[in-house]
Amino acid sequence: MSRLRRDPREERATHRLTDGGRPRWGLEAPPASGRLRRDPRREIEAARVPGLQRLRLDRTSRSIIPVIPSPVEPLPKAAPTIRIVEEPAFLVAVVPDAPGGRLTPLDRQLLGAARDLADVAGGATLVLAFGTVDGLGLAGADRVITMAGGGSEDPSARAIALATALSALHPRHVLFPESAKGGDLARRLVARTGEELFTGAENLTGKLVTRAAANRRIEQRMAPPGLMTLAPDAHSPHAGPAHEAREIPAPDVFPSGGHGAILSVEDLPVAADALSLAEADFVISAGSGIADFDLFRALARALGATPGASRMVCDAGLMPRAAQVGASGTVLEAACYFALGISGAPQHLQGVARCEHVVAVNTDLHAAMVERAGLAIIADAHPVMSALLVALRAEAQE
Amino acid sequence: MKALVLLSDARHPVSGRPAPAATELQAVALAHTLADEVNGLHAGPDAEAARGALGHGLTRLEHRQLTAGDDPLPSLVAAIGTAPPDLVLAGPRAGAGAQTGLLPYCLAEALGWPIVADAVSLAVADGVLEVIQALPKGARRRWRMRLPAVITVHPAAPAAASFALGVARKGQVVETPGLPARIEGPPVAERPYRPRPRLIASAAAGAGAAERLKAATQATGPGGQVMVAPPPEAAARAILDHLRAIGVLKPAERG
Ligand SMILES: Cc1cc2nc3c(=O)[nH]c(=O)nc-3n(C[C@H](O)[C@H](O)[C@H](O)COP(=O)(O)OP(=O)(O)OC[C@H]3O[C@@H](n4cnc5c(N)ncnc54)[C@H](O)[C@@H]3O)c2cc1C
Ligand SMILES: Nc1ncnc2c1ncn2[C@@H]1O[C@H](COP(=O)(O)O)[C@@H](O)[C@H]1O
Numbered sequence: 001m002s003r004l005r006r007d008p009r010e011e012r013a014t015h016r017l018t019d020g021g022r023p024r025w026g027l028e029a030p031p032a033s034g035r036l037r038r039d040p041r042r043e044i045e046a047a048r049v050p051g052l053q054r055l056r057l058d059r060t061s062r063s064i065i066p067v068i069p070s071p072v073e074p075l076p077k078a079a080p081t082i083r084i085v086e087e088p089a090f091l092v093a094v095v096p097d098a099p100g101g102r103l104t105p106l107d108r109q110l111l112g113a114a115r116d117l118a119d120v121a122g123g124a125t126l127v128l129a130f131g132t133v134d135g136l137g138l139a140g141a142d143r144v145i146t147m148a149g150g151g152s153e154d155p156s157a158r159a160i161a162l163a164t165a166l167s168a169l170h171p172r173h174v175l176f177p178e179s180a181k182g183g184d185l186a187r188r189l190v191a192r193t194g195e196e197l198f199t200g201a202e203n204l205t206g207k208l209v210t211r212a213a214a215n216r217r218i219e220q221r222m223a224p225p226g227l228m229t230l231a232p233d234a235h236s237p238h239a240g241p242a243h244e245a246r247e248i249p250a251p252d253v254f255p256s257g258g259h260g261a262i263l264s265v266e267d268l269p270v271a272a273d274a275l276s277l278a279e280a281d282f283v284i285s286a287g288s289g290i291a292d293f294d295l296f297r298a299l300a301r302a303l304g305a306t307p308g309a310s311r312m313v314c315d316a317g318l319m320p321r322a323a324q325v326g327a328s329g330t331v332l333e334a335a336c337y338f339a340l341g342i343s344g345a346p347q348h349l350q351g352v353a354r355c356e357h358v359v360a361v362n363t364d365l366h367a368a369m370v371e372r373a374g375l376a377i378i379a380d381a382h383p384v385m386s387a388l389l390v391a392l393r394a395e396a397q398e
Numbered sequence: 399m400k401a402l403v404l405l406s407d408a409r410h411p412v413s414g415r416p417a418p419a420a421t422e423l424q425a426v427a428l429a430h431t432l433a434d435e436v437n438g439l440h441a442g443p444d445a446e447a448a449r450g451a452l453g454h455g456l457t458r459l460e461h462r463q464l465t466a467g468d469d470p471l472p473s474l475v476a477a478i479g480t481a482p483p484d485l486v487l488a489g490p491r492a493g494a495g496a497q498t499g500l501l502p503y504c505l506a507e508a509l510g511w512p513i514v515a516d517a518v519s520l521a522v523a524d525g526v527l528e529v530i531q532a533l534p535k536g537a538r539r540r541w542r543m544r545l546p547a548v549i550t551v552h553p554a555a556p557a558a559a560s561f562a563l564g565v566a567r568k569g570q571v572v573e574t575p576g577l578p579a580r581i582e583g584p585p586v587a588e589r590p591y592r593p594r595p596r597l598i599a600s601a602a603a604g605a606g607a608a609e610r611l612k613a614a615t616q617a618t619g620p621g622g623q624v625m626v627a628p629p630p631e632a633a634a635r636a637i638l639d640h641l642r643a644i645g646v647l648k649p650a651e652r653g
Contacts, residue, residue: 191507196583197498213497215411216593219591234594258512261512261545261547262541262542265540268530281646338641374623
């Protein structure tokens, strides 16, 4: 995570003219990297009105000043390359949470950490997924095994399946997210196999893992053991080229049930309007473009989304202060943000920065929120809200 | 109905003095919602922190004495095995020490009981325990299982009962020697904690203020689909289809 260091000597060397003789440097050529530097002399030269004694500059034609291309040709945009690790020396296994088949930010960080552990000595990353998961190649996975029994949510059954799979695959490391689901699975697994688990790693390199202990008074460090769980935001996700994410057959796992005493496991419906904004997964939010707040609340209820608002609306007292999204309100962790009549001021967008999907309805095509959105509707929000309600009611009655 | 709460040798997070861990006290309160007899169990050299839980509603505290550095698990298994309760409750992490959160899982495995983590509410009907488990993002999951079971408690569970000196005085502590068991394992080096910055979305090195602002507010990814002045019905359809495609809205139920 360090910033590139400038090397003045190297930068000077790029300016060096190779016309022999005395060392000379041409200052025209802008440095090959970094931001383009404005050269006022050149701009004046280009704006000079030719053929007059007196110096006259035509600044209106600024835009047609030829931008001198940098001397180093930009790399030709080739087709996206895929890195393939054909004969891995060892495997680093990752068990992502991937709720609903999508990687969470922590899952991506986990794959980034696995990538680093694998690349130290020519290993490959292996994802053990319960059910299909999207975007594994981009996140840095070399191999993928889809474990059987992805439908069952009982973690005790999953732990048994994982234990048999891991004993057949012999990965050098296995990484779990230190989340409610991943942490639980990892602990069940080691309780079963009796292996060592390094929990909540906050720093992970090929040589050393570190975790906090004793209420963050001390930290414990050791060489990376076989099984580890990684704390959130401790490692950067994989940023390099995509990997192949080749599907390989799962080792034979006897389909096993969970613990015999467990009779049933079921997810309960969440009352979305009782959730706090920070916890919510789907937020629908109103800005100054909205006038009919009864309609807005009815839509929020019908969609099962948690209602939020921009600061303009909260300042006007139309929504409670607790509903404010943004830098001075709540920073959301939601997967989806539905913005109605919100312009998308930077202070507001900061609260939405971690949302993966944004849907916007706005009358202004050039609003920042429209630019941020994955789906933008340029229309008055009120008829759209009514149409949404009608469509949802019609579906419910079918 | 008998419940047993596991108490670690916890330290107060700020003062560092012996004090019961907050989630373990919540476990005592949760156990009182179904059991009339709630006992405590601690294995370790010193039960001073666990003793603090007596004032929060424990009837009796059993202390298995160990020397410092011993593994509490064999003593706990032995103590539970002599008079098995219907339910064992524990905290998600101990209030001191390595705080790995592994002990309840190892205990459940050693006893052969099922374990459910992060409970926020419990109910019993006909020997079947119903546990409501807290999941991230406010989701809840209901487990039904036969007793006995091991349950760990989530911080979102009901608050603990406040301390009552009279109750604390009445509570009795039973001291019994534990089973000495050395912990073997790979060496772990310890040193004072050094906080590390959490990673946040950041612009490329050397980027200007505008790019940093963009990195803080804008998501990376392909530009979106824009519909200009569609009829409201078409817009509603497109929004619902998009919400279903990204999985935040349940598919329409066919009746
Ligand atoms: C220090 C500081 C902190 C701040 N913190 C926050 C914060 O935490 N959260 C926050 O939200 N703001 C915050 N703000 C305020 C922020 O700068 C903006 O003023 C605010 O977000 C704008 O709210 P808005 O988008 O609802 O209103 P506007 O900017 O007025 O936007 C209204 C939008 O609705 C559209 N519109 C109008 N009519 C319709 C219609 N019928 N149908 C559809 N669209 C329509 C318009 O085209 C426009 O884009 C902060 C400001 C400061 C100075
Ligand atoms: N020495 C101990 N005696 C009794 N219970 C313990 C002991 N250590 C841990 N526990 C229980 O196990 C939970 C998790 O502890 P740990 O795995 O050490 O983080 C704690 O919240 C306690 O309920």
